[in-house]
Amino acid sequence: MKTMKNLMILLAAVSLIAVSCRPKGSKQAISGDAASKAYVAPGEYDQFYNFVSGGFSGQMSVYGLPSGRLFRVIPVFSVDPEKGWGYSEETKPMLMTSHGFVPWDDLHHVEMSQTNGEQNGKWAFGNANNTPRVARIDLKTFRTAEIIELPNSAGNHSSPFGTENTEYVVAGTRFSVPGDNQNGDVPISTYKENFKGHISFISVNQETGAMDLAFQIRTPGVNFDLARCGRAKSHGWMFFSCYNSEMANTLLEVNASKNDKDFIMAVNWKKAEEYLKAGQAEKVAVKYAHNVWDEATHTGIHTIKNEVLVLDAAKLKDICYFIPCPKSPHGCDVDPTGEYIVGSGKLAALLPVFSFDKIIKAIENKEFETEFGGIPVIKYEAALYGEVEKPGLGPLHTEFDANGYAYTSMFVSSEVVKWNVKDLKVVDRVPTYYSVGHLCVPGGNTRKPFGKYVIAYNKITKDRYLPTGPELTQSAQLYDISGEKMQLILDFPTIGEPHYAQASPTDLIKNNGQLKIYKIEDNKHPYVTKSEADCKVVREGNKVHVYMITIRSHITPDNIEGIKVGDEVYFHITNLEQDWDIPHGFAVKGANTAELLIMPGETVTLKWNPDRVGIFPMYCTDFCSALHQEMQGYVRVSPAGSNVPLYYHTGETVTP
Amino acid sequence: MNYKLFFGTVVCVALMSCGGKTETTGASNESGNTTTTTSHNPNEYDPKRGLGKFTEENVIVDAALNKEMATRGEVSANTKCISCHKLTDERLVGPGWKDVTKRHAAHWILNFITNPDPMIDKDPQLQAQLEICLVRMPNQNLTDDEARDIYEFMRKNDGIN
Numbered sequence: 001m002k003t004m005k006n007l008m009i010l011l012a013a014v015s016l017i018a019v020s021c022r023p024k025g026s027k028q029a030i031s032g033d034a035a036s037k038a039y040v041a042p043g044e045y046d047q048f049y050n051f052v053s054g055g056f057s058g059q060m061s062v063y064g065l066p067s068g069r070l071f072r073v074i075p076v077f078s079v080d081p082e083k084g085w086g087y088s089e090e091t092k093p094m095l096m097t098s099h100g101f102v103p104w105d106d107l108h109h110v111e112m113s114q115t116n117g118e119q120n121g122k123w124a125f126g127n128a129n130n131t132p133r134v135a136r137i138d139l140k141t142f143r144t145a146e147i148i149e150l151p152n153s154a155g156n157h158s159s160p161f162g163t164e165n166t167e168y169v170v171a172g173t174r175f176s177v178p179g180d181n182q183n184g185d186v187p188i189s190t191y192k193e194n195f196k197g198h199i200s201f202i203s204v205n206q207e208t209g210a211m212d213l214a215f216q217i218r219t220p221g222v223n224f225d226l227a228r229c230g231r232a233k234s235h236g237w238m239f240f241s242c243y244n245s246e247m248a249n250t251l252l253e254v255n256a257s258k259n260d261k262d263f264i265m266a267v268n269w270k271k272a273e274e275y276l277k278a279g280q281a282e283k284v285a286v287k288y289a290h291n292v293w294d295e296a297t298h299t300g301i302h303t304i305k306n307e308v309l310v311l312d313a314a315k316l317k318d319i320c321y322f323i324p325c326p327k328s329p330h331g332c333d334v335d336p337t338g339e340y341i342v343g344s345g346k347l348a349a350l351l352p353v354f355s356f357d358k359i360i361k362a363i364e365n366k367e368f369e370t371e372f373g374g375i376p377v378i379k380y381e382a383a384l385y386g387e388v389e390k391p392g393l394g395p396l397h398t399e400f401d402a403n404g405y406a407y408t409s410m411f412v413s414s415e416v417v418k419w420n421v422k423d424l425k426v427v428d429r430v431p432t433y434y435s436v437g438h439l440c441v442p443g444g445n446t447r448k449p450f451g452k453y454v455i456a457y458n459k460i461t462k463d464r465y466l467p468t469g470p471e472l473t474q475s476a477q478l479y480d481i482s483g484e485k486m487q488l489i490l491d492f493p494t495i496g497e498p499h500y501a502q503a504s505p506t507d508l509i510k511n512n513g514q515l516k517i518y519k520i521e522d523n524k525h526p527y528v529t530k531s532e533a534d535c536k537v538v539r540e541g542n543k544v545h546v547y548m549i550t551i552r553s554h555i556t557p558d559n560i561e562g563i564k565v566g567d568e569v570y571f572h573i574t575n576l577e578q579d580w581d582i583p584h585g586f587a588v589k590g591a592n593t594a595e596l597l598i599m600p601g602e603t604v605t606l607k608w609n610p611d612r613v614g615i616f617p618m619y620c621t622d623f624c625s626a627l628h629q630e631m632q633g634y635v636r637v638s639p640a641g642s643n644v645p646l647y648y649h650t651g652e653t654v655t656p
Numbered sequence: 657m658n659y660k661l662f663f664g665t666v667v668c669v670a671l672m673s674c675g676g677k678t679e680t681t682g683a684s685n686e687s688g689n690t691t692t693t694t695s696h697n698p699n700e701y702d703p704k705r706g707l708g709k710f711t712e713e714n715v716i717v718d719a720a721l722n723k724e725m726a727t728r729g730e731v732s733a734n735t736k737c738i739s740c741h742k743l744t745d746e747r748l749v750g751p752g753w754k755d756v757t758k759r760h761a762a763h764w765i766l767n768f769i770t771n772p773d774p775m776i777d778k779d780p781q782l783q784a785q786l787e788i789c790l791v792r793m794p795n796q797n798l799t800d801d802e803a804r805d806i807y808e809f810m811r812k813n814d815g816i817n
Binding site: 519520531533553556626 | 734735736738739740748749790791792794795796797798
């Protein structure tokens with residue numbers, strides 16, 4: 001009896017501990033009306049599209065706000081067998097680089113295109129952090145339309161932040177490395193001598209979105225982290241956060257955290273344009289890929305380019321200026337007026353806010369404390385507007401609302417801190433669960449923030465969701481910021497690791513001329529088939545081209561004979577449907593590739609190398625009608641050298 | 657053609673036909689396949705006319721075949737129709753086209769091929785057909801002119817010279 005009692009006490013104690021283990025405040029943070037604020041009734045639309053980086057998935061995901069519902073994962077830098085991205089013959093060129101075909105990358109940041117400092121709903125840009133690239137996603141099709149590789153770069157982290165009219169998106173190298181045309185076979189310990197930074201300015205055609213690597217600026221060998229454009233009065237400037245001003249090449253955790261201050265680098269890109277015009281740029285031989293999606297032929301076109309224009313910041317003294325910024329700054333964010341630049345030193349205990357007017361005055365009066373790698377360093381006080389004292393631990397990134405408030409994420413203390421940009425006073429703070437990275441306020445990087453919500457993208461989810469083994473879902477948290485106090489209203493899981501994200505009002509995207517079908521009349525694919533009568537199978541040596549169509553619910557031709565082991569078979573499939581939301585899929589047994597998903601009016605090609613004799617079924621993989629299960633066919637594969645004639649048919653059983 | 661007016665009519669029709677059920681009219685309106693009717697009593701489905709912008713008055717068919725239209729219609733039909741319809745009376749996915757112009761009025765056919773989904777939902781003959789074919793005729797996003805050309809090709813197929 002006594003042991004029983006003891007056991008009871010022990011159990012009670014254990015359960016008490018279990019309860020108290022839960023992080024403080026995680027339940028209290030939710031108030032009664034949270035659910036109704038995040039609720040979007042079935043059939044209703046969300047208020048915002050949220051374009052979220054897919055991190056190490058390499059993709060970009062699209063959520064609705066405030067519901068947190070996932071609408072689409074847009075394949076960008078990684079292959080996606082579900083959609084055939086990187087598997088169909090047409091999409092393979094999009095993932096080509098100077099290193100050949102690269103099936104994966106790490107997409108960190110999202111940037112929406114702008115006009116006059118406001119979102120225009122045309123394109124979203126994403127960066128590849130590993131093999132340095134920038135992608136442009138067309139928001140009429142939600143497809144990757146263009147990918148450009150960046151020479152002289154390694155780890156394109158400080159990217160793809162854009163200017164006020166998307167004149168440029170930038171790409172600052174995270175790793176400084178020897179330039180591509182230098183001898184890179186050098187001891188790593190010669191970092192200070194041989195390693196250089198490069199930041200790329202990619203011009204964007206305002207009408208078509210076409211990207212071009214306009215120029216690069218060569219800088220001292222620091223690490224570039226994030227960037228933000230100047231806006232309104234500071235239009236024409238770009239601000240980059242830099243760390244590793246120690247120029248360490250090993251154990252950066254310690255060795256790149258020694259200096260009290262690293263830098264924000266202010267770049268006068270209008271001035272850089274002048275130098276470019278005046279012929280001051282070096283032509284540097286490099287090799288980089290430029291891949292463009294052609295809408296008319298439904299095909300990616302891969303080109304290798306061989307030259308880039310480079311401006312040297314140390315030689316051309318008035319393009320770049322360093323501003324000291326405490327302790328390894330990550331965020332480097334400009335408020336809607338363009339006057340205030342917030343540095344978020346992730347190891348600092350304060351947030352410096354710099355004044356654009358003061359920076360300009362300091363440059364005019366040459367208030368420099370020293371030079372770093374040939375670049376003037378402005379005196380800290382000469383550029384400083386003020387400091388937010390004790391905002392929290394590990395400030396990372398800041399976004400803005402339209403009412404003069406800034407929201408800064410605190411990685412170490414896991415919170416969002418709201419503060420007044422003018423008087424630099426903290427007015428509110430809320431916990432995040434846990435270790436928040438970037439924040440997003442819809443339009444929070446523009447002249448006209450839409451406000452309403454702030455979303456925290458977290459690095460750790462721990463106990464927030466049902467356990468799923470060692471690997472847990474990634475996560476975001478949605479806060480209502482329409483009142484004085486921030487209010488947590490929703491947790492939602494995300495794919496990959498969500499770094500930065502941006503959000504657009506529903507109407508801006510929904511009414512941008514969304515494409516519903518590809519018009520079959522406009523299809524210029526070299527292997528398009530526009531009618532049943534044109535379906536055919538053509539042999540060219542060991543290459544066999546199958547001109548195939550799909551429509552509810554049959555494949556034509558669906559009986560194919562005369563294929564031989566060793567052949568290279570190309571199924572060029574045109575979806576003849578002209579109705580929204582009626583894709584067909586295609587797969588053939590044993591093919592060493594993924595399925596195809598073919599949108600209405602589109603032509604897509606699957607390559608198949610039949611490896612053995614037999615009958616190989618093929619079928620439609622995307623449910624299309626009540627007779628979807630009947631949408632199938634057969635390929636007969638005969639031995640190499642067999643004399644079975646080429647034969648194809650649909651609809652009548654004929655013995656060949 | 658006054659599109660705005662038509663659109664307004666659609667909304668009215670949709671509202672009237674709601675009958676207490678929640679219908680997702682938004683989706684069909686936004687797909688650009690605007691449904692419309694100028695019938696005097698919009699509550700009643702007229703199986704002779706169908707549902708759409710075409711009426712006995714606004715579809716003009718000459719006694720003689722317009723060969724140019726029929727030729728264009730054949731090209732469009734090959735891409736958008738012939739995968740599922742034979743020119744004989746034999747059913748493939750959908751019914752064969754032989755004599756279709758004798759079975760249905762011109763404006764009914766034009767309404768159906770430009771506006772299939774709402775008509776399949778309402779038309780007793782089409783519902784009976786659906787029970788046989790089990791595949792709803794896809795909306796192939798035909799323009800008005802394309803539809804009219806295809807109709808002329810159907811007439812040619814039915815022996816009009």
